[in-house]
Amino acid sequence: MKDTTPLKPVTPDRSYLRKFIEKFKSSQNGKDKKKFIDMEILPFLIVLSALNAFLLYDFKSEMTFLGNFIVIFLLIVFFYRDLIRYKPAYLKKKKMKTLLVTLMLSTLIFIRIFDHIFSVFSKGLGIDGMVIHTFAIPFAIGSVLVVLLFDFHTAITFSLILSLMSGIWLKSSLMPIYVFIGCLIGAFTLIRCKRRTDIINAGIYIAIANIVSSIALLFIMEEFSFSMFYFSSLFSVISGLSVSALCFLILPLIEKVFNVTTPLSLIELLDIDHPLLKQLSVEAPGTYHHSMIVGSLAEAAAEVVGVNPLLAKVASYYHDIGKIRMPEYFVENQTGCISKHEKLKPHLSSMIIISHVKDGVELAEEYNLPETIKDVIQQHHGTALVTYFYQKALKEMETPPSEQDYRYPGPKPQTKLAALVMLADAVEAASRTLDDPTPARISGLVDKIIKNIFLDGQLDECEITLKDLSEIKRKFEFILTGIFHRRISYPEPVKEKST
Structure with a gap:
């Protein structure tokens, strides 16, 4: 006789609504006001500004140093406020903050070193123009590294700050134009860097942009001549190629020291021989196979919600590596009719399922995967409930079990990337249960899964919006409809009748 005891419904945690309302009320009452500059960060900004001013100091006048410091401090504050507004995650991580400061200071050091080298070189060639040798300085190295290690927005702001500081150093109102154009071209060229040859191409494009802008500056300064044209073009090419060469030398070192992810290292992680x-x-x-499909879903939806598609794909490939430890306990790897969980208590089964997150993080650390990938592995289930075994426990146990014992330890997704992988993982797993995967049923399933995750409060701690969820749903439906498209049934070949 079958047990017809109705299962108790799992009530999703809707406490996020109360928190959201309280936060809204407090902001409306003026209690959530933020300071323009946090007093804790102010000494750091002052020291950073002083170091930058010192690197640009010509040792001729103390008043010059003071003026440099004041202007650079204002630029640094502007950069800080821009990061607070658009990229706060970088300021929360000490490693990323340290890397950004290191890039800023090292770029100025490179500029001063190359300035000295090419100044001596131009004097040896007997070049009269004092500005010509500065065309050879690889100003764009900073922005190229920032776009590879951080993102395009940060690279553009970095380029603006650097170009204005170069104008202060050279006491020229025109050189910032030359510097900014080169940095801008370098950043634009490497937005979608997928091969090492892209860095060489970036150097070539920077060289071309430098030639055009340097000639334009010579016209503006009324110093154009054929000899000036020749040397400015030569130095501009040297600048562009130097950027590529320095990038090849510095990038692996930064990846090793700071353990950060670049598009080039992500490409290596996609290798199936890893x-x-x-x-x-x-x-x-x-x-x-599940991870490959999750990768396709996440990659398709990544760009529309502001996530790096390549990073989303790699994170999806590795999000379930913890299942290597006990693969036979996960339904997608079970080949027999009898499940390994049949003889286990629901709580033990849930512990085995939940443990794949911890095992995944351990494997990621053992194989030195980037921090971003480790975060996704740890957060891709958030604090979600292992519903199947919780419902099984409700049915079998006399006293209702604690729901907390059947939830993943978390944390909940902290970034859009982790949230995207969570959604793709859940949708792909649920799509396998569809008997007749028509477009309408796929749409209904995707909508149901995303709503359940949202109502369970799993997306509370990341910056994903309702618009993002709508775009993700649309992309998921498109990919899954393509995977489960209908196929025509081919007729059996007609056998010829024997006569």
Whole structure:
């Protein structure tokens, strides 16, 4: 006789609504006002401004240093406020903040070193123009590294600050134009860097932009001549190619020291011969296939919500690597009719399922995966409930079990990337249960999964919006409809009748 005891419904945690209302009320009452500059960060900004002013100091007048310091401090404050407004995550991580400061100071050091080298070189060639040798300085190296290590927006702001500081140093109102154009071209060229040859191409484009802008500056300064044209073009080419050469030398060192992710290192992680992916494909083939589909879903939806598609794809490939430890306990890897969980208590089964997150983080650390990937592995289930085994426990146990014992430890997704992988993971897993995957049923399933995750409060701690969720849903539906498209049934070949 079958047990017809109705299952108790799992009530999603809607406490986020109360928190949201309280936060809204406090901001309306003026209690949530933010300071223009946090007093804790002010000494750091002052020291950073002083270091930048010192690197640009010509040791001729103390008043010059003071003037440099004041202007540079204002520029640094502007940069700080821009990061607070658009990229606060960088300021929350000490490593990223340190890296950004290091890039700023090292760029100025490179500028002064190359200025000295090419100043001596131009004097040896007998060049009269005092500005000509500055065309050879690889100003764009800073913005190129920033766009590869951070993002395009930060690279543009960095380029603006650098170009204005170069004008202060050279006491020229025209050189910032030359510097900013070169930096801008370098940043634009490497927005979608996917191969090492893209860095060489960036150097070539910077060289071309430098030639055009340097000639324009010579016209403006009324110093144009054929000899000036020749040397300015030569130095402009040297500047562009120097950027590529320095980038190749510095980038691997930064990746190693700061353990940060660049598009080039992400490409290497996509290699199917990577030990983790190879092990996953052999020991947990179902999970491997699942991860590939999750990667396609996340990559398709990434760009429309402001996430790096390449990073989303790589994070999806590695998000379930913890299942390598006990692959047979996960349904996608089970080949027999009898599940490993049949003889286990629901709580033990849920502990095994939940443990794949911890195992994944341990494997990521063992194989030195980037911090971003580790974060996604840890956050891609948030504090979600292992519903199947919780419902099973409700049915089997006399006293209702604690819901907390059947939830993942978290934390909830802290970034759009982690939220995107969470949604793609849940949608892909649920799509396997569809018997007749028509476009309408796929749409209904995707909508249901995203709503359940949202109502459970799993997206509370990341900056994802309702518009983002709508775009993600649309992309997921498109990809899944393509995967589950209908196929025509081919007729059996007609056998010729024997006569």
